[in-house]
Amino acid sequence: MYSYDEYDQKLLDQRVAQFRDQVRRRIAGELTEEQFRPLRLRNGLYLQLHAYMLRVSVPYGTLSSRQLRGLGHVARHYDRGFGHFTTRTNMQFHWMKLEHVPDALADLAKVQLHGIQTSGNSLRNVTADHLAGVAPDEIEDPRIWCEIIRQWGALHPEFSYLPRKFKICIIAAPHDRAALRIHDLALRLHRNEAGETGFEVMVGGGLGRTPFLAKTIREFLPKRHLLSYLEAVLRVYNQLGRRDNLWKARIKILVHELGVQKFTELVEAEWQDVKDGPVEVSEAEVARIAAQFSPPNYEDAPTFTREFDELRLNDLGFARWLRTNVGGHKQPGYAIVTVSLKPPGGTPGDITAEQMDAVADLADRYSFSEIRVTHAQNLVLPHVRRADLPVVWRALAALGLATPNIGLASDIICCPGLDYCSLANARSIPIARRLTERFDDLSRLHDLGELKIKISGCINACGHHHVGHIGILGVDKNGEEYYQVTLGGSEDLNGALGTILGPAIHADRIVEAVETLIEIYVALRRDGERFLDTYRRVGLAPFKERIYAPA
Amino acid sequence: MAKVVKNPAAQIVTANRLRDGAVVYLVADGSWSTNVSEGAVARDAVTAERLMAAGNQAAADQVVVGPYLIAVAVKDDRVEPLGTRERIRALGPSVSERPAA
Numbered sequence: 001m002y003s004y005d006e007y008d009q010k011l012l013d014q015r016v017a018q019f020r021d022q023v024r025r026r027i028a029g030e031l032t033e034e035q036f037r038p039l040r041l042r043n044g045l046y047l048q049l050h051a052y053m054l055r056v057s058v059p060y061g062t063l064s065s066r067q068l069r070g071l072g073h074v075a076r077h078y079d080r081g082f083g084h085f086t087t088r089t090n091m092q093f094h095w096m097k098l099e100h101v102p103d104a105l106a107d108l109a110k111v112q113l114h115g116i117q118t119s120g121n122s123l124r125n126v127t128a129d130h131l132a133g134v135a136p137d138e139i140e141d142p143r144i145w146c147e148i149i150r151q152w153g154a155l156h157p158e159f160s161y162l163p164r165k166f167k168i169c170i171i172a173a174p175h176d177r178a179a180l181r182i183h184d185l186a187l188r189l190h191r192n193e194a195g196e197t198g199f200e201v202m203v204g205g206g207l208g209r210t211p212f213l214a215k216t217i218r219e220f221l222p223k224r225h226l227l228s229y230l231e232a233v234l235r236v237y238n239q240l241g242r243r244d245n246l247w248k249a250r251i252k253i254l255v256h257e258l259g260v261q262k263f264t265e266l267v268e269a270e271w272q273d274v275k276d277g278p279v280e281v282s283e284a285e286v287a288r289i290a291a292q293f294s295p296p297n298y299e300d301a302p303t304f305t306r307e308f309d310e311l312r313l314n315d316l317g318f319a320r321w322l323r324t325n326v327g328g329h330k331q332p333g334y335a336i337v338t339v340s341l342k343p344p345g346g347t348p349g350d351i352t353a354e355q356m357d358a359v360a361d362l363a364d365r366y367s368f369s370e371i372r373v374t375h376a377q378n379l380v381l382p383h384v385r386r387a388d389l390p391v392v393w394r395a396l397a398a399l400g401l402a403t404p405n406i407g408l409a410s411d412i413i414c415c416p417g418l419d420y421c422s423l424a425n426a427r428s429i430p431i432a433r434r435l436t437e438r439f440d441d442l443s444r445l446h447d448l449g450e451l452k453i454k455i456s457g458c459i460n461a462c463g464h465h466h467v468g469h470i471g472i473l474g475v476d477k478n479g480e481e482y483y484q485v486t487l488g489g490s491e492d493l494n495g496a497l498g499t500i501l502g503p504a505i506h507a508d509r510i511v512e513a514v515e516t517l518i519e520i521y522v523a524l525r526r527d528g529e530r531f532l533d534t535y536r537r538v539g540l541a542p543f544k545e546r547i548y549a550p551a
Numbered sequence: 552m553a554k555v556v557k558n559p560a561a562q563i564v565t566a567n568r569l570r571d572g573a574v575v576y577l578v579a580d581g582s583w584s585t586n587v588s589e590g591a592v593a594r595d596a597v598t599a600e601r602l603m604a605a606g607n608q609a610a611a612d613q614v615v616v617g618p619y620l621i622a623v624a625v626k627d628d629r630v631e632p633l634g635t636r637e638r639i640r641a642l643g644p645s646v647s648e649r650p651a652a
Contacts, residue, residue, distance in 0.1 A: 027570060029613035047616060049640050051572040097571035347646060418636060419644035427635070429646050479634045 001064055001370060002147050002292045004112045011155070012109045015116060019043050020102035027099060044115020045101060048422050052096040055118040056108060060128040060146040060170075061089035061373040065360035068371050070111030072356030078104040083356070085341065085349040087179075087413060087464055088167070089127055089373040090118055094420050116154070121162045121249075123153040123234075129171040129178045130374040133293060134382045136330050138173040139197055142189055144290045145170055145226060148281055151289075152227050159234050163241030164249035166234070167206075170199075179375055179491040181205045181213040182467060184251045185233060187226075188493075198222045203233060203263070204255030207461035211497050212252045217264040223286075225271075227279045232271035236263070296368035301333030301385040311390050320404040320442060321393055335386050337367075339379040339396060340403040340411070344440040347429050348414040349377030358399050366392050376413055378406065409451040409518070410439040413464050417457025417474060418481075424457035426474025426481040426507070431455055434511045448518065451531045452491070467491040469532045470517060471498045472510065481507040487517070487543060488535045499540055502548050517543055559622030562599050563590035563630060564606040565640065566615035574640045575615060577606050583615060587641040588630045592623065 004012070019039070026036045040046075044055040056071065063071075071091050075083045078100045079093040086092055096104065108114060117124055126146040133141040149168060153159065159166070171178050172189035180186045186202040199221040205214030221229050233251075240258070242248045255263045311318045327336040339359060342348050351359075363371050363381055366388045372380035379401075384392055396402035405411045412435060415421065417428030432455055439445045454468030465471030471486035483505050486498030505513050518531070520543055525534045535543070564577035565587075575583040576590035584590070593599035599620055606618030622633045632641050639645060 026613070032613070033569075033610070033616050047567055047572055049636075050574055050643065051567075099570050418639060419646055427639075427645060429644075433646060476635075481635060 001062060002059075002143075002289070009109075009112070012112070012114055012116075015043070015114065016102065016105045016109050019105060023098060023102050038120070041119040042116065043101075043105065044118035045096070045098075046119065046422075048094065048420055049418075050420065051094065052098050052101065053420070054093045054096045054101060054104065054115055055086070056091045056093070056113050056115050057118045057125045058089050058091060058113075058373050059150055060126055060132065060143045061130050061375075062132075062143060063371045063373065064111075065363040065369040065371065067111045067113055068356050068360040068363070070108055070113055072353040072360070073107060074104050075356065076353040077107075081354075082350055082352045084347070084416060085351065085373050085377045085379070087375050087377065087415075087462060088118075088125055089130070089375055090125060091373075092416070094416065121164050122166070123149075123156065123159055123162075124165055124167045126150055126153075126168045126170065127178060127183075127375060128169065129173060129176075130372045130380055131177060131327070131336060131382070132172070132372075133295065134329050134331075134334075134336055135173055135175075135177075136328050137175055138171075138330075139189060139191060140172050141290075141293050142170040142172040142187075144286065144293050145187070145189075145199075145223070147289050147292070148226070148286070149230065152230075152279070159238065162234070162238055163243045164246070164251075166237070166251065168230075174493075176491070176493045176495075177374075179464065179467065179495075180493065181495050182207055182211075182464065182491065183214060185230070186214040189223075190220075192220045196222065199226060201229065201233075204252040204260075206250050206252040207464060207466045208250070209247055209459045210253065210256075211461070211466045212256060213495050213497065215255065215260045217260060217267060224280055224283070225275060227281055228274045228277060229267075229271055231274050231279055232267045235270050235274075236266045240266075295331070296370070296383060298331045298334060298383070299385075301331075302387050303333055305387045307390055308387060317397070317404070318390065318393055320446060321402055322389070323446070324404045324406045324408060325402070326389065329383070331383070333386055335384050335389060337381040337384045337389070337392060337396075338374070338406045339381060339401045340405055341378050341401070342405055342411050342436060343400050343403050344410065345433050345437045346400075348412050348432050348436075351379075355399055355401060358395075359401070362392060362395055376406075376411060378411070404442060405439070405445060407450050407452070408439070408445050409448050409453060410436040410445060411452070412436060413452070413454040413468070415456050415458075415462035417455075417463075421457060423460055424474065425459075425476040426457050426483065428455040428457040428463055428472075428474055431472060431474075431483065431507075431510060435514060438511065438515060448522070449530050451518070453514070454489075464491065465489070466497045467495060468498060469530075469535070470514060472514070475504050477504065483507065483510040485510075485513065485517075485547075487540060488532065490532060501540065502544055505547075513547055516546055520546055559633070560594065561623050561625050561630075562593045562602075562620045563587070563623050563632075564602045564618055565590070565621050565632075565637070566606060566610065566618035569613055569616055572616075577602055577609070577618070581605060581609075583609070587623075587632060588628060590623070590630050592625055592630065593620075
């Protein structure tokens with residue numbers, strides 16, 4: 001795992017001191033809200049419906065056990081005992097008091113965490129495949145390049161006032177687990193015909209009011225040129241991106257308005273000026289960063305033990321959990337465990353301080369002190385010996401963190417919605433909770449198979465509804481909550497945006513409507529078809545007819 | 552669920568308190584309360600304007616952030632905000648806060 005050097009730490013400590021003074025002056029009345037707002041947003045601090053909200057960056061979704069305990073500490077001492085993991089793999093604290101924020105940030109800085117560049121028109125946290133470094137199908141660890149971008153882009157003066165926020169994601173496997181193409185800049189490490197690894201560069205993805213999937217502007221970029229090419233993309237965006245209209249300011253609109261070809265030409269022309277310049281990363285620097293991501297000291301672990309085999313045969317709960325929450329690992333004898341933050345009736349992505357501490361303890365004992373955060377709002381213990389799976393399962397089950405539902409209908413992505421967020425038009429958490437209660441029957445849940453339901457409380461689409469197999473978008477109609485349903489969205493490399501089913505459905509009917517959609521799927525599905533497969537085969541019509549049939 | 556009312560019959564001033572961000576309502580004596588039923592009710596435009604001026608002054612004095620008027624219904628001694636958003640601000644999230652463990 002990457003560990004801060006003295007420069008990182010000094011920069012962070014200075015920022016905490018600076019913000020402490022800014023908060024002091026704000027409370028003393030020396031700064032107006034207008035003056036203070038841009039300063040607090042530079043530190044990830046929002047003012048939401050009920051309180052201040054602090055968003056803490058989790059770079060490429062990787063946390064040490066110490067950092068997870070640090071988040072638990074903030075939840076316990078400065079918030080109401082819990083935190084919320086977001087689709088950007090960050091953590092949000094929803095009940096912060098302004099006067100406590102400097103102390104909270106100082107405590108977070110001790111474990112190398114902060115809220116810098118989690119808000120505002122800046123380069124945001126670079127996300128990655130949450131199975132980076134452990135997935136059997138990856139060609140190399142994408143986090144090395146996430147970290148190189150992080151160091152280059154932290155407080156980058158030229159890119160601190162972009163037209164709008166800028167989100168980057170990197171994967172290095174043929175299978176996309178990170179919703180790659182919904183990002184402003186999407187990088188896929190792959191091998192060319194000569195066997196060299198480089199990046200496919202895709203630009204202009206993003207959901208929100210005008211959703212697009214990122215489009216390829218370069219099939220193969222040698223790795224050493226990553227930063228110069230990124231600089232070229234950002235310079236074109238910084239110059240030509242719209243600043244006159246908030247809804248048209250993201251790079252996706254620029255790419256769309258110019259066309260991919262014209263945009264690519266501008267980037268390539270800009271690149272000729274910066275290519276091979278001082279920004280390029282040296283091999284020695286790449287090696288220095290890569291060393292920090294070298295694998296832990298795995299042991300020769302047995303693939304199976306008698307206890308494991310017996311439990312799998314005799315305990316359906318364990319068998320189910322193995323099927324959905326445990327995956328294969330690069331290293332023989334090891335497994336990847338997903339910790340479900342989606343209990344029946346729970347708020348997706350929420351976790352208590354006690355649970356954070358307990359997961360950190362489990363990571364220390366069974367996963368080389370490492371934890372990952374997924375964009376689907378779950379956690380991962382990335383290096384668990386297969387022989388330890390029974391004990392880890394029992395421990396997680398006792399914490400309410402072993403619901404066997406990863407990738408299934410109750411593994412819902414959900415934004416905070418109108419219960420917390422000042423941008424929301426409708427609530428999303430109660431819909432998610434009611435739906436997960438419906439899917440409490442594990443036999444039925446597993447029978448339904450892969451089904452991705454994603455819920456957003458407004459058009460900004462933090463809940464990724466456009467790429468849900470079933471997407472649910474909260475809208476306000478004359479002060480009442482309605483929900484627009486989309487079908488057929490998908491977030492993988494062959495992804496698609498969902499198609500609107502029809503008129504928005506009233507809050508009282510939306511959970512029933514989703515149940516009906518699932519019933520239709522069950523009636524129409526052929527052997528082995530997932531919801532998405534059936535939808536793609538039969539189209540919107542059978543779903544639409546039933547949902548909008550006259551009563 | 553209540554509908555948003557145009558030209559509401561009764562309004563109060565709300566804001567977030569500077570120090571902690573808590574939802575607060577302007578009281579008749581010029582103080583701020585977290586209890587919506589203590590909010591000073593304006594039943595005409597002139598009163599609403601006067602209350603709003605007091606709210607703006609409190610923002611200028613750095614006591615609260617972002618004051619604005621909301622429509623309410625008054626039943627006996629209770630003041631109930633109209634609209635889902637303001638009801639959630641007044642009563643807190645509609646879901647229990649701590650995750651079910």
